[in-house]
Amino acid sequence: MSRSPMRTPLTATALASALAVAAALLTVWPAPTAFAAASATGPITGVGGKCVDIAASGTANGTAVQLYDCNGSAAQQWTLGTDGTVRALGKCLDVTGQGTANGTRLQLWDCNGSGAQQWTAESDGHLKNPQSGRYLDAPGGSTANGTRLQIYDRNTNAWQVWHLPDGGTTPPPGSCTPRLGSGEYDTPVTFGGKTYQVRVHVPQRAAGARLPLVLDLHGSQSTGPGQLTYSNLAPTADANGFVVAAPTGVVPSGSGYIWNVPDVTPSGTRDDVGFLRQVIDTLTDAACLDSRRIYATGYSGGGRMTSALGCRLSDRIAAIAPVAGLRAGRPDPADGTRPDPANCTPSRALPVIAFHGQQDGTNPYNGGGDATAWHYSVPVAQQRWASLNGCTAGPAVTQVATHVQRSTYSACRGGADVVLYTISDGGHTWPGSPYDNGNGKVTHEIDANSVMWGFFQQHPLA
Template identity: 90%
Template sequence: MRTPLTATAAALATAAALLTAFTGPTASAATPATGQITGVGGKCVDVAASGTANGTAVQLYDCNGTAAQQWTVGTDGTLRALGKCLDVTGQGTANGTRLQLWDCNGSGAQQWTAESDGHLKNPQSGRYLDVPGGSTANGTRLQIYDRNTNPWQTWRLPDGGTTPPPGSCTPRLGSGEYDTPVGFGGKTYQVRVHVPQRAAGARLPLVLDLHGSQSTGPGQLTYSNLAPTADAKGFVVAAPTGVVPSGSGYIWNVPYVTPSGTRDDVGFLRQVIDTLTGSACLDPARIYATGYSGGGRMTSALGCLLSDRIAAIAPVAGLRAGRPDPADGSRPDPASCAPSRAVPVIAFHGRQDGTNPYDGGGDGTAWRYSVPVAQQRWAALNGCTAGPAVTQVATHVQRGVYSGCRGGADVELYTVSDGGHTWPDSPYDNGNGKVTHEISANALMWDFFQRHPLA
């Protein structure tokens, strides 16, 4: 599919809609997209020496933010910098014709059409913006050439762009909330997903949202209320369901805790990620996990055992760092949590939690050691050198942070003095104590996730 920048007077009437498609919903026809055009090697389309004389070479160069690299996507089909237009020299149409800067004159040599796979076409010649031989050397003069699949014909226009970046894809799953199948171990499981609206070709982050014991994926998606945050911030939520029946729902097979002989849930959740990465066009560097209660314990286990795929975790009322040590339940068993990299952690817990007590105790196989001990263990695993620095962020909420960690993998804990076994700012009372509305777990965890993509 091709999306023209616009080339005729009739097309000017649709300029606002086109600019919205190019630059996102915040753009307007009154403010055309302006910024860098990036290509092969992450380098920029550049006006040589910031020259403004007609015939000044247009080249590839290190991105540097100068005016020579600030291009405006015109509503008339042009690409403009320094008050002039990107132009095919001499109105040429042959392969290898070089590009230059020239007074804007409305000719076909200055018309450009953005295609959905990242190509930029000059309709007059039928050829495309191209880097000779794919050279990434500074000063490489740009040209037009027959369309091909080489990466040096893929471009990204300003402000997120009119064209998808390299590695973009077309999702099979559209926006909305529904169940989608995931095959694992010879069986097919239905996983509840919520997919926001997206720009064409964009790869989105994923947040796994894991339910508490005796619940389900759809029930957790409702309780956490993550869908509105996903719509506002632009990420996919997947809320799968455990397989071990318990009460009116299911529990997760948390490694070293749940009796063996059931589904490998670490493997299953890896498959959920793999499946949705293709069908929902996910960004592999921005896969995150959160969960409540038993789902928080499972989220913690993913940090321990799936750190190659999970960029950061956010357990709610369930932070662990491995099972309780069989020899001393007041501390974690070091052998049960050995991530392959430092994992950023943000957690939330109520001091009045009677199910997973903040100070420890409770279930001897799944809980025992305290939440601060779990945080301290993650800080040790991440090689943190400072903390915990504690600040009062609201009347009943303290934030404790271990910092100076490897790879910036800080470990944060929000402690709610009057909070129960609940999800901060959930609109639902689950009967397990007070729900604080002094902080929003969803807003805080998403801000944390954004700062911690997978390296």
């Protein structure tokens, strides 16, 4: 008579080990989810706030599927079918030639039930083609109109995060689903009938979270991307969870642009106060911003523009941090050693923190320089902001490092302190920047980014 083989008893340790291995195999990627039970129709948005689009609204088999400015056309209205298809203009989103290799392009094709037309949504915004095991992808994160979409290995880049039609589901109260994923890229902002590309840096975020924004304004003859590099704000944003937007001015100058600072730059150009308000409005929706925590900083001419925003956009901006450019309005035409009192009239007390080198030869700490754009001294600018804010104490002066003093006006309306960091050996530079711009010494005794962010955190908009 045959006998059953003997079984070794399964110990508790062995059982725990087996369960751990099984769990690891089940949690490699977020689980795919089926599309809504009732099909949903609408745009699919991705990197740069752009939409998945059918080229020229074509309906022929093989028509390219691309990234393009969202425009509400039928070529951007996608239906998520309960059968796993993604359809527009009566046809299906299709992987060309049933391809499975990285870089295989997407096209429009007659719906035929093949694996090349099957898609599953994952909980973190990735859209998978199960037949290939690869994901909807914008090559290299390009946001240019006409960028041909493809499939590619799953990764954590922003250009694989897509926002799908939700079929009418309602998000939890106070939460937000951003159209802009994490990463750094250009996104369009339309103002005055024209569309401008604005460089943004978006950190990783918790689902539904609204993030603060810091506008980072470039100096004269530079650009937004150049300023984001020079200020090195992106690592601070990643560490502290805020969005950085680095737009570009409108007036051509040298190898870049300058800002249209009100009553300083010649008229007849873009209204940059209005434009920057539009940047805030656009990103508040697209990047899910916390409207109580909108801040501005800027360097040199960007510092002057930041100061102008404090004068004219205090209803939207919670606090400002000019670097090498603190102003409180234009110089008084009757006496250039003081600000024009009629040129800076904020609607509320505005917290201000500023940084300036005493060896600055471009925007001199003690005044002088350009009679229309500069002229009065930095301490006079600080004093004027203290007067505007109704401060009754200060300036209290503290030596915070060998070459750095901090002066503070306090006991201000609404807690709107006015703080100035003076760098005795500093040039026309950004404290803590890793880059030498050839305009004098860059101090590393303080880091402007971490200091200003600490100040911003203490001053949300009431």
